[in-house]
Structures are given as C-alpha cells and as structure tokens.
Amino acid sequence: MNLQLTYKEEYSSFRHARERCNNPNHNYYFKYGGNNIKFLFDTFIEFLNYLGEKPEPKSEYSIERKNNNGNYEKGNIKWATRH
Numbered sequence: 001m002n003l004q005l006t007y008k009e010e011y012s013s014f015r016h017a018r019e020r021c022n023n024p025n026h027n028y029y030f031k032y033g034g035n036n037i038k039f040l041f042d043t044f045i046e047f048l049n050y051l052g053e054k055p056e057p058k059s060e061y062s063i064e065r066k067n068n069n070g071n072y073e074k075g076n077i078k079w080a081t082r083h
Helices: 008-022 044-051
Strands: 062-065 077-080
Touching: 008 044, 008 062, 044 077
Parallel strands: none
Antiparallel strands: 062 077
16 A cells, blocks of 8 residues: 555645755745755655654644754654644
C-alpha cells in the first residue's frame, strides 16, 4: 500500500510545510523560507515516524512550530488545532 495514500492528510501537511520553506514561488515563502525558516525532515517517513498520525478529527489539526522563529525540526513541531 502506498504510504502517501494511507496517510494523505499527514503527507499533505508534510508537503505544504516543505513547500513554504523551499519553494520561492509558494505564496507564503516570504514568511517561511524567505525568513530563513527551514524544513529539516528529509523524507515523509522520517516526518511521520517523529510526529505520528494526526489526531482525530484530522481535518482540525495542522503542524505548529512551538517556537515560531524556529525551523520545522524535531523538538519544535507538533500537531495542533487552530484554537
């Protein structure tokens, strides 16, 4: 089974965070990569092994950086709701 399909919500979060940091053409690059915030997970598997699956209901959770000036890296990210 394809992990990208099995964990599509988690993969979407991984992909969007990585794009914000690495793709100068992304609409929010200026807030992330352009602000020297890095995405430091090499693979989706590494990301998923560290963070685990999104809690339910998955649609209410996204990646949050504990230190907003810090990178997307181990020790600085968690699943959180907008509240």
